[in-house]
Amino acid sequence: MAVSASWVCDLDLRGVSEALAAGKVSSVDATEAYLDRIARHDGVLRSYITVMGEAARARARAADAEQSAGRRRGHLHGVPIALKDLIAVAGVRMTGGSEMLADHIPARDAFVTERLHAAGAVILGKLTMHEFAFGRPAVDGPFPTGRNPWDVRRAPAGSSSGSGVAAAAGLCAGALGSDTGGSIRGPAAMCGLVGHKPTYGLVSRGGVLAMDWSLDHVGPMTRSVWDSAVLLQAIAGHDPADTSSLAAPVPDYLAHLEDGARGLKLGLLRRFYVDWPGLDAEVRAAALAAFDVLTREGATVQDVDAPILDLTGAIWTCFLAEMYEYHREMARRAPEKYREGTRVRLYMGALVSAQDFLRAQRLRMRFKREIDALLGTVDVLVFPGQAGPAQRFEDISSLEVMAPGSRYTSPWNLLGLPAVSVPAGFTRAGLPVSIQIVGRMGDDATVLRVARAYERATDWHKRRPDPAGWKLG
Numbered sequence: 001m002a003v004s005a006s007w008v009c010d011l012d013l014r015g016v017s018e019a020l021a022a023g024k025v026s027s028v029d030a031t032e033a034y035l036d037r038i039a040r041h042d043g044v045l046r047s048y049i050t051v052m053g054e055a056a057r058a059r060a061r062a063a064d065a066e067q068s069a070g071r072r073r074g075h076l077h078g079v080p081i082a083l084k085d086l087i088a089v090a091g092v093r094m095t096g097g098s099e100m101l102a103d104h105i106p107a108r109d110a111f112v113t114e115r116l117h118a119a120g121a122v123i124l125g126k127l128t129m130h131e132f133a134f135g136r137p138a139v140d141g142p143f144p145t146g147r148n149p150w151d152v153r154r155a156p157a158g159s160s161s162g163s164g165v166a167a168a169a170g171l172c173a174g175a176l177g178s179d180t181g182g183s184i185r186g187p188a189a190m191c192g193l194v195g196h197k198p199t200y201g202l203v204s205r206g207g208v209l210a211m212d213w214s215l216d217h218v219g220p221m222t223r224s225v226w227d228s229a230v231l232l233q234a235i236a237g238h239d240p241a242d243t244s245s246l247a248a249p250v251p252d253y254l255a256h257l258e259d260g261a262r263g264l265k266l267g268l269l270r271r272f273y274v275d276w277p278g279l280d281a282e283v284r285a286a287a288l289a290a291f292d293v294l295t296r297e298g299a300t301v302q303d304v305d306a307p308i309l310d311l312t313g314a315i316w317t318c319f320l321a322e323m324y325e326y327h328r329e330m331a332r333r334a335p336e337k338y339r340e341g342t343r344v345r346l347y348m349g350a351l352v353s354a355q356d357f358l359r360a361q362r363l364r365m366r367f368k369r370e371i372d373a374l375l376g377t378v379d380v381l382v383f384p385g386q387a388g389p390a391q392r393f394e395d396i397s398s399l400e401v402m403a404p405g406s407r408y409t410s411p412w413n414l415l416g417l418p419a420v421s422v423p424a425g426f427t428r429a430g431l432p433v434s435i436q437i438v439g440r441m442g443d444d445a446t447v448l449r450v451a452r453a454y455e456r457a458t459d460w461h462k463r464r465p466d467p468a469g470w471k472l473g
Contacts (some may be wrong), residue, residue: 027078110207127162136341182409200416262298324349385434
């Protein structure tokens with residue numbers, strides 16, 4: 001490996017892409033730099049389940065050959081990225097973070113994997129996750145969930161834990177995760193990343209292990225908003241094999257990314273989010289400061305409310321029934337292969353009656369009507385992106401059904417609206433905090449535009465965790 005290529009690991013995806021396009025580094029050398037960084041640091045960070053070294057090198061060589069022949073596919077050409085280990089790569093083990101699927105090898109690529117290959121991306125490997133995307137953190141065993149690179153004694157949140165760790169620590173240029181109740185935005189908030197839950201159906205779940213069919217989303221986790229827009233551009237699109245996949249044309253997500261916030265109306269959900277007693281004081285202060293920045297950038301911020309938000313926790317919990325239905329037969333055959341925290345949540349889904357589920361569906365439709373009406377008066381909704389900073393592992397309950405932070409994320413899965421978490425500062429202890437931006441169905445472009453307007457006016461996204469702190473003991 002060319003030692004000089006190690007600098008690429010400190011860049012965001014855009015930086016890597018531009019360096020590759022300009023010939024400052026080859027895809028082979030960039031790939032070797034990431035593989036070397038994984039080898040040096042992932043013994044502590046534990047973000048990868050499977051490293052696809054030889055396959056990544058082969059893809060990188062092919063990308064370099066194409067570029068030398070004048071055939072560059074786009075912004076992702078030759079860029080090394082990684083995938084949460086519930087996204088299929090043909091011939092590569094896909095575990096879902098569970099002993100239950102420890103030896104499962106899919107025969108076909110997921111839809112998003114096919115899209116990334118078509119864009120010329122280099123896939124470095126498969127990333128750790130909470131068991132089946134709804135278990136609890138684990139620091140030991142064959143399927144750990146990773147350590148937060150800002151403080152390895154703390155969790156990165158989940159369930160896309162490895163995606164958050166690897167992208168923040170520079171063990172890949174960007175990652176894909178999945179989000180059912182906050183599993184992209186939570187780790188992004190805790191690890192200082194941009195995390196984008198796209199509009200439901202914009203990105204196919206074909207070839208992705210399910211948790212809740214009506215709530216699951218696949219999306220990017222990156223160091224900058226541009227990075228997320230480019231990854232979304234590559235993976236969005238209609239998939240006839242996914243019945244939830246949208247058939248609408250995919251817009252150009254870079255076209256209006258730099259248009260700024262001037263003239264936009266932002267609705268601040270103050271009562272439910274900012275004034276909630278469980279919100280950490282430092283997160284609250286950082287979020288309010290961020291909204292002041294957006295005001296200075298020309299946006300109008302006004303307080304809004306949606307009283308039905310108070311019921312969304314109960315609505316979401318009823319959808320554990322979908323989770324149970326997916327796992328029912330496996331749980332009957334080998335319940336001991338599930339971790340305790342996973343089994344608790346799984347069996348709670350078995351207790352949801354048909355009447356409970358139908359009532360939840362009716363409330364979900366009422367929630368949709370109220371939020372659609374609210375979004376008819378503002379362009380996006382804004383609020384803090386998390387309840388508090390990253391927790392120490394020993395402070396996390398192994399049995400809780402919904403973590404406190406789910407208040408800030410899970411309601412928006414019920415509606416399938418686009419939602420982006422973006423870095424908004426750090427606590428006195430040096431832990432990342434964030435804000436969240438939610439938009440109208442299908443209007444991912446405006447959500448990204450507001451996130452970019454804030455990002456452009458600040459430098460939080462440019463900060464990097466220090467590898468010197470990646471030690472145990």
